[in-house]
Amino acid sequence: SAVISQKPSRDICQRGTSLTIQCQVDSQVTMMFWYRQQPGQSLTLIATANQGSEATYESGFVIDKFPISRPNLTFSTLTVSNMSPEDSSIYLCSPIFVARGSDTQYFGPGTRLTVL
């Protein structure tokens, strides 16, 4: 099965600061998705990141707030900028792997963010 790791696993941050979440996978991916899961809720897609192009953001999410980088086929970062308590959520990366040849998505363990 896929190995997907995220750092940090959890963090407590002050309002107005920024946090960068890293997602590392063990094999090449075609697409990387970033999701948010607010307390007690289901998952909401933030953006889709393809290597070599700018990320595509879903309605309600903007690049200034959630900049994404994808420098190579196995690594991506999501930054939560100028945080407020409303950003307290679990953030999850989800890759589609080149080798698997399907659209099945797997998920990282998540980063639990609390903003005070």
Added chain:
Amino acid sequence: TQLLEQSPQFLSIQEGENLTVYCNSSSVFSSLQWYRQEPGEGPVLLVTVVTGGEVKKLKRLTFQFGDARKDSSLHITAAQTGDTGLYLCAGTGGYNKLIFGAGTRLAVHP
């Protein structure tokens, strides 16, 4: 906009009982996935169904994809306390984006 309605939202049952979770949509999905999530962890893939009418079994779990690929169900036979968790269905829409249902929080009591 593609939506997936998942029900029930909460389910509290005794060990040994059977249960069914439903996901319904007015949209067609190329595939549908079921995940289980435990507190503090990311969703873990249980199954992917691709073909209309497909039935897949995973031990005590039976997954069905509707003929029209608009709905799916998860049936658990003889639930165990270890089945407790959040069950999520997700349909694959355009550009491989997953559309998630609201989730079913299952509690199985001894």
